[in-house]
Amino acid sequence: MLRRVLADTGDALVSVFFPGGCRLCERLLTRASRLPICEECLGAFPALPLRVCSICGSPALAATTLDGSNTESPPGSNQRTCLDCTERTYRFDRARSYAAYRGTLARAVVLLKFERIEPLAAYFAERLATLAQRACLAADIVVPVPLHRVRERERGFNQAELIAREVARRLKLPFKPVLLMRTKARPDKHILSNDERWRIVRGAFATRPGSQVDNKRVLLLDDVMTTGATLDACAGALLEAGAKSVIGLTVARAVRRETPTGIGE
Numbered sequence: 001m002l003r004r005v006l007a008d009t010g011d012a013l014v015s016v017f018f019p020g021g022c023r024l025c026e027r028l029l030t031r032a033s034r035l036p037i038c039e040e041c042l043g044a045f046p047a048l049p050l051r052v053c054s055i056c057g058s059p060a061l062a063a064t065t066l067d068g069s070n071t072e073s074p075p076g077s078n079q080r081t082c083l084d085c086t087e088r089t090y091r092f093d094r095a096r097s098y099a100a101y102r103g104t105l106a107r108a109v110v111l112l113k114f115e116r117i118e119p120l121a122a123y124f125a126e127r128l129a130t131l132a133q134r135a136c137l138a139a140d141i142v143v144p145v146p147l148h149r150v151r152e153r154e155r156g157f158n159q160a161e162l163i164a165r166e167v168a169r170r171l172k173l174p175f176k177p178v179l180l181m182r183t184k185a186r187p188d189k190h191i192l193s194n195d196e197r198w199r200i201v202r203g204a205f206a207t208r209p210g211s212q213v214d215n216k217r218v219l220l221l222d223d224v225m226t227t228g229a230t231l232d233a234c235a236g237a238l239l240e241a242g243a244k245s246v247i248g249l250t251v252a253r254a255v256r257r258e259t260p261t262g263i264g265e
C-alpha cells in the first residue's frame with residue numbers, strides 16, 4: 001500500500017527507501033553533511049542564467065532583446081522582457097528563481113514537499129539569498145506562500161515556509177509566516193491547464209485581520225513558479241492590505257520554451 005502510494009507520487013520518493021545514500025540517485029554519500037543529496041546531483045541542478053526577463057525572471061527572452069535589434073534598450077539595461085510579459089501584467093513587480101524545474105532539481109523540490117528535510121531547505125535558501133542580493137531585490141519583510149490549513153495539517157509542514165524562514169535569516173529581514181492565508185484549497189487534480197491555474201487561485205488568498213503590511217516591500221517565497229498565477233494572487237491580497245510592492249522568489253521555475261544558448265552573462 002505504502003509502496004503504491006509512493007509510486008503514484010513520482011520517482012523522487014523511491015529514494016526514501018534508501019536512507020543511507022543520496023536521496024536522488026542512491027549513490028553512497030561520502031562527505032559529512034546533513035544534506036542527503038550527493039555532489040553530482042547538486043551539481044546537476046539547472047541554475048538559471050543571470051540574464052532573464054526583467055519582470056518575470058523567465059530565461060526565455062523575446063527575440064528582439066536577444067539579437068540587439070531592440071534599440072530602445074541599450075546593452076545591460078533592465079528593459080529586457082519575455083514574450084509573456086509583453087502581453088500580460090502581474091501584480092508583483094518582479095519574480096526571480098534559482099533554477100529550472102527539471103531533472104534532479106525537480107526531484108529535490110518534490111522530496112522537500114513530502115519530507116521535512118531542513119538541510120535541503122537551507123541549501124535552497126542559501127542560493128535564493130545570494131540571488132536576492134545579486135538581483136538587488138530590496139524588501140522589508142519575507143512572507144511564504146501559505147498552504148490551505150487542511151493541506152498543511154495533512155502534510156505537517158509548509159515547504160515554502162521552511163525555505164522562507166532560512167532566506168529571512170540570511171537576509172536579516174523579519175519573517176512573517178502567518179500574515180497571508182489560503183482560504184480556498186487547491187483541487188486534488190495533479191495536472192492543471194494554465195487557465196485552470198489562474199482560475200483556482202482567484203480570491204484564494206487573504207491577509208489575516210490585523211496584519212501589518214502598510215507600505216512594506218514584501219519578498220514572497222514559494223518552491224515553484226509555473227504560470228505566476230499563485231504569486232500574482234498573493235501579491236493582489238498583499239497590495240490590497242496596503243503593501244507597497246511585492247517581489248516573488250522561488251526555488252524552481254517551469255520553463256516552457258527552451259532557454260536560448262550563447263547569451264550567458
Ligand SMILES: [Zn+2]
Pocket residue numbers: 022023024025026027037038039040041042
Ligand atoms: Zn545523487
Ligand SMILES: [Zn+2]
Pocket residue numbers: 053054055056057058081082083084085
Ligand atoms: Zn517575463
